Amino acid sequence: MGAFKDFVAPRYEQKDAVNEVSFSIDKGEIVGYIGPNGAGKSTTIKMMVGILVPTSGTVTIGGLVPFENRLENSRRIGVVFGQRTQLWWDIPVIETYKLMQYIYKIPKVRFEHNIRQFADILGIDEFVNTPVRQLSLGQRMRADLCAALLHDPEIIYLDEPTIGLDVDVKERVRGFIKEVNRSRETTVILTTHDTSDLDKLCSRVMVIDQGTLMYDGDLDYLKKNYSGHDILTVETENELPDGLLAGRFGDAFTREGRKCHVRVSPETDSSAECIAWFLGSATVKDIQIRQTEIDEVIRNLYGSFKETERGS
């Protein structure tokens, strides 16, 4: 009944998937584009690729407006949507590549050179003659990445390229992206929910939430300013009295026998000063510092945006 109603009298609701998103990217950059589910990442990528037409504002890629010059734009870009494939389902991988060689008019020497190089790094030789429908997710993703780069694009858009991959394949995929960026100066725009992708690949990140760009800048700056605190764990030869620890660290410590864990907030304290205090107060057997994981940084970041919204 609901489906019938929607068919006869559909109701429409207007929603801005992205709003006030403004940025420029230089040749050869690797940019991580992150944000919670439904934030507007894929919508931005689709506008840059030319699939979606923005209702206002402009998108210019290498001097071209993508949706007005789809053919010319497609020659310059490669796209991988992690959840979909551009490979022909029923034919062997190599046949799709040959079809792409024909479509993009890739010179034979260049095509063979690229296949050889990519097959090497991605390890696709063993399944290049297998029909795509028989490939595992990790194999399919590697085959897709190779396909997206065969025509030497200047820019690649990767929408969650490591989604669902095991640790080994993730490493291979990341190594490949890095190598292509390094050796060919290919610009990479990457959306991901896997924060290790950011750590391993990107120096710049853009964070979008509810369609609006909230941060655009250095990953290191982001870590430093939203990281909260480090955890310092110190093992001493003898148990330190709680009173002594409380006198120095207040309530920012816990103790398990001879092990003390101290939460070091960069605004009020420093790990170096805490270590110096321990060395001066006891015989120290072991020291460990755990920095805030990037996951925690991102969680703090999304949280602080929500706080700002509530406050404003």
Ligand SMILES: Nc1ncnc2c1ncn2[C@@H]1O[C@H](COP(=O)(O)OP(=O)(O)OP(=O)(O)O)[C@@H](O)[C@H]1O
């Ligand atoms: N074809 C569509 N029709 C209507 N609304 C859409 C369409 N595509 C996306 N949206 C809406 O636009 C908003 C942004 O979606 P988008 O797919 O860009 O998010 P995302 O950041 O890529 O999310 P995810 O991390 O879950 O992939 C969401 O609220 C989504 O529901």
